[in-house]
Amino acid sequence: MLKVDGIYTQYGKIKVLNNVSFEISAGEIIALIGANGAGKSTFLKTVSGLIRPTQGRVTFMDRDIQGVAPEKIVSAGIAHVPEGRHVFARQTVQTNLEIGAFIRSDAAEIKKDIERYYDIFPILGERRNQPAGTLSGGEQQMLAIARGLMARPRLLLLDEPSMGLAPFLVNEIFRIVGQLHEQGIAIVLVEQNVKKALKITQRAYVMELGQILYHGKSSDLIEDDRVRKSYLGET
Amino acid sequence: MLIEVLIVGVMVGAIYSLVTIGYSMVYGILKLMNFAHGDVYIFGALLCYTLLAQFHLNAILAVVLAAVAGGLLASLVEFIAYRRLRAAQHRMISMITALGAAYVIQNSSELKWGNQVQSFPSLFPADHIVIMGSQVSVTHIFTLIIAVVVIVAFNLFLKYHKAGKAILCVSEDIPTSSLMGIPINKTISVVYFLGGVFGVLGGVLYSASYNAISISMGFRGTIIAFTAAVIGGIGSMGGALIGGMILGLSENLISVYVSSSYKDPITFLILIGILLIRPTGILGRTEAGKV
Numbered sequence: 039m040l041k042v043d044g045i046y047t048q049y050g051k052i053k054v055l056n057n058v059s060f061e062i063s064a065g066e067i068i069a070l071i072g073a074n075g076a077g078k079s080t081f082l083k084t085v086s087g088l089i090r091p092t093q094g095r096v097t098f099m100d101r102d103i104q105g106v107a108p109e110k111i112v113s114a115g116i117a118h119v120p121e122g123r124h125v126f127a128r129q130t131v132q133t134n135l136e137i138g139a140f141i142r143s144d145a146a147e148i149k150k151d152i153e154r155y156y157d158i159f160p161i162l163g164e165r166r167n168q169p170a171g172t173l174s175g176g177e178q179q180m181l182a183i184a185r186g187l188m189a190r191p192r193l194l195l196l197d198e199p200s201m202g203l204a205p206f207l208v209n210e211i212f213r214i215v216g217q218l219h220e221q222g223i224a225i226v227l228v229e230q231n232v233k234k235a236l237k238i239t240q241r242a243y244v245m246e247l248g249q250i251l252y253h254g255k256s257s258d259l260i261e262d263d264r265v266r267k268s269y270l271g272e273t
Numbered sequence: 274m275l276i277e278v279l280i281v282g283v284m285v286g287a288i289y290s291l292v293t294i295g296y297s298m299v300y301g302i303l304k305l306m307n308f309a310h311g312d313v314y315i316f317g318a319l320l321c322y323t324l325l326a327q328f329h330l331n332a333i334l335a336v337v338l339a340a341v342a343g344g345l346l347a348s349l350v351e352f353i354a355y356r357r358l359r360a361a362q363h364r365m366i367s368m369i370t371a372l373g374a375a376y377v378i379q380n381s382s383e384l385k386w387g388n389q390v391q392s393f394p395s396l397f398p399a400d401h402i403v404i405m406g407s408q409v410s411v412t413h414i415f416t417l418i419i420a421v422v423v424i425v426a427f428n429l430f431l432k433y434h435k436a437g438k439a440i441l442c443v444s445e446d447i448p449t450s451s452l453m454g455i456p457i458n459k460t461i462s463v464v465y466f467l468g469g470v471f472g473v474l475g476g477v478l479y480s481a482s483y484n485a486i487s488i489s490m491g492f493r494g495t496i497i498a499f500t501a502a503v504i505g506g507i508g509s510m511g512g513a514l515i516g517g518m519i520l521g522l523s524e525n526l527i528s529v530y531v532s533s534s535y536k537d538p539i540t541f542l543i544l545i546g547i548l549l550i551r552p553t554g555i556l557g558r559t560e561a562g563k564v
Contacts, residue, residue: 088448112454124449126442137442140435141454189454 039064039224040085040116040193045094045104047084054080055091056248062226064192067219069235069256070228071269072245078228079121081245082195085226086118087111098193113141117191121198121228123182127171131162134170134181138188148188155184158214176207183214193224200231212238232269236260244269276407278529279522284413284482286521287420289501292475293513294427295347295468296498301444301508302464304364308371309350310472311494312378317343317473318393318480319386319488325394332396340473347469348462350374356458375495383488390487393480416478423474427467428510440464444508472498500540504547506557515555519543 042060046053054077062068070078083089085096087108096104103111108118126134135155139148156163159180165173170181179199186194196215200208208231216238219225229235236242236256243253244265252264259265266272292314299307321339324330330338354370361367397412431437443450443460451457476494480486501520505512520540527539547555 086452088451107456108448108451109454109456112452118452120449120452124446126445126449128445129438129441133438133441136435137438137450137453137455140439185453 039066039099040226041095041097042081042085043095043097045084045091045096047080047089047091054248055084058094058245058248058250060243060250062193062224065219065222065224066241067215067225067227067239069232069239069242070226070245071232071235071242071265073268076245077248078245079197080248082118082120082197082226082228085111086116086195088118109141112189112191115192116195117186117189117193118195119182119186119197119199121201123175123178125170125173125178125181125185128169130167131170131173131181132166134185135162135188138185139190141189151188151190155187159184176203176210179203179207179211180214183211187218187223191223193226194218195226195228197228198230199227200229200234208234232265233260236265274407274529276405277409278525280404280409280413280417282522282525283518284417284420284521285479285525286518287417287424288475288479288482288517289497289521290424290514290517291420291471291478292494293498293501293505293517294424294510295465295471296495297502297505297507297509297513298440298444298464299468300502302440302447302461303355303359303367305355305367306371306499307468308368308495309347309354309374309378310468310498311491311496312375312382313343313347313350313469314472314476314494315486315488315491316346316378316382317469318476318486318490319382321473321477322391322393322480322486323386326391336396336474336477339477340470343473343476344466344469346378347472348465350378351462351465356461379488379491382491386488388488390485393484393486395484396477396481410482412482416482420475420478423471424514427471431510436460436463500544503554504544506551506554509554509556509558512554512556 040062042058044057044059045055046057047055058081072078080089084091087106090105094104095102098114098116101114103114126137135152142148161177162181162184170178173181183199200211203211212234215225215227227235227239236259239256241253242256242259244251296307296310299305317339320342321335324335324338325332354374355367358367358370395412397415400411401408402411431441439455439460443455443457447457497520501516502513504519505516523540523543524536527536
C-alpha cells in the first residue's frame with residue numbers, strides 16, 4: 039500500500055534521513071522504533087508531506103506522493119497524528135473533530151462518525167463544547183487520534199501516542215490502537231514504549247541515525263539481542 | 274452633546290474595528306506586520322470615490338466593486354511579496370517586503386489621485402434624527418449599523434462555517450492544519466482578501482461620514498489598525514473589536530472635551546497604559562514558546 043524507496047531528507051544543511059526504505063501493506067500494523075533523534079518523526083513527516091525528500095520515491099496505492107502537499111496526501115488516504123498531539127487548543131473538541139473531516143463533504147456521515155468517537159471516548163463527548171486546550175494530556179491524545187480518524191484514512195501514522203501519559207492511559211491508548219488495526223486500518227506506530235509496541239504490531243523497523251538498521255517480525259525482534267540490549271534495557 | 278459624541282465615537286470605533294480585523298487576522302496567521310494594510314484600504318476608498326464622483330455609479334455597486342478590488346489587491350500583495358518568504362527564517366525579511374509593497378501602492382495611488390484632500394460624496398441622506406434630545410446624523414447611524422452587521426456576520430462565519438473554522442485552525446497551527454487537508458495557501462489568500470474587503474469598507478464608511486478623503490489616510494489607517502490591534506491583543510478577533518472601540522471613543526471624547534490636537538498623544542498614552550498593565554493587550558494571549 040505504502041512504499042518508500044530510498045528517501046533522503048535534510049533540514050537546511052543537516053541531513054536527517056539517509057536512504058530509508060519502508061513498506062506497509064493494507065491492514066498491516068508496523069512499529070517504527072529507535073532512539074530520540076533517529077529520524078522517526080522526520081520519516082512520518084516525509085510520508086505525510088510536511089517535509090519534502092531531497093531524493094527517493096514515496097508511492098501510496100500506486101501513486102507517487104513525494105513532494106505532494108500534505109493537504110492532498112490526506113485526501114489520498116493517509117492521516118498523520120503528530121507528536122505532541124497538536125490539537126487546536128482554542129477550538130472546541132467538536133470543532134477539532136469537524137476539522138479532522140475537512141476533506142469530506144458527507145455531513146450526515148461526519149455527524150455519525152463524531153458520535154461514534156464520543157462513544158469510544160466518552161470523556162470527549164462530555165467535553166465536546168470545551169476548548170481542546172483545557173483537556174488533559176491523555177484526553178488531548180485521544181482527541182488527536184479521533185481527529186485523525188475523522189478523515190477515514192486507509193493508513194494512520196501515529197507519532198508517540200503514549201508520550202507523557204499516565205500508565206493506565208498508556209494501556210488504554212495501546213488497546214485503542216489494537217482495535218483500530220482490527221478494523222482494517224493500516225498503522226505505522228512510532229513509539230518509545232518499545233515492548234508494548236512490539237507486542238501489538240506485526241512487523242517492526244529499527245532506525246538509528248537516519249537509517250533503517252534492520253526490520254523483521256515483531257515477535258522475532260522482541261527476542262532479538264540487539265533490540266533487547268538497546269531498546270528494552272535488558273542484558 | 275454627550276449622546277452625539279458617544280454615537281460618533283461608537284461609529285468611528287466600529288469603523289476602526291472593521292479596519293483592524295483584517296490587520297489582526299493577518300498577524301494571527303503569519304505573525305506579519307502588514308504595513309500595506311492602510312494603503313490597500315485607501316486605494317479601495319479612492320477607487321470608490323472615482324466610481325461615485327466621476328462615473329456616477331450606484332452607491333452599493335461602487336462600494337462592492339471597490340471592496341472587491343481592495344480584496345484582490347491585498348491577496349495580490351500576499352502572493353507577490355509575502356508567500357515565498359513564509360519559510361524565511363526571519364520575520365524581518367517579510368516585514369521589509371511589506372514596507373516595500375506599502376510604498377508601491379501608496380505612490381501608485383498618489384500618481385493617480387494626487388495628495389489633495391478631496392470631497393467624498395455622501396452615501397446616505399443628509400437627515401438628522403433626534404435621540405434623547407440630541408440631533409444625530411442619519412449617516413452616522415447607517416454607518417454604525419453597516420459596520421456592526423459586517424463584523425457580526427464575519428464572526429458568525431468564523432464560528433459556524435467550515436471555511437471560517439479552517440481559518441481559525443490555520444491561525445493556530447499551520448502544519449497541523451495542512452495535515453487536516455486544509456489548503457493553506459488558499460486559506461491565506463482568502464484571509465488577505467477579506468482583510469482588504471473589510472479595510473476598504475471601513476475606509477469608504479469613514480470617508481463618507483466625514484465627506485473627505487486623501488492619500489494620507491492610508492498610513493494613518495495602518496497606524497490605527499496597529500494600535501487598536503495591540504490594545505485589544507494582536508491576533509484576537511474580539512481584541513480587534515475592543516481595540517477599535519477604545520480608539521474611536523477616546524479620539525472623539527478627547528477631540529470634543531479636551532482638544533483635537535491632544536487626540537493622538539492621549540490615545541498613545543492609553544496604549545502605553547494598557548500595555549503596562551497587560552503587555553499582551555486586553556484579550557491577548559501569551560505566545561507559548563515554540564521548541
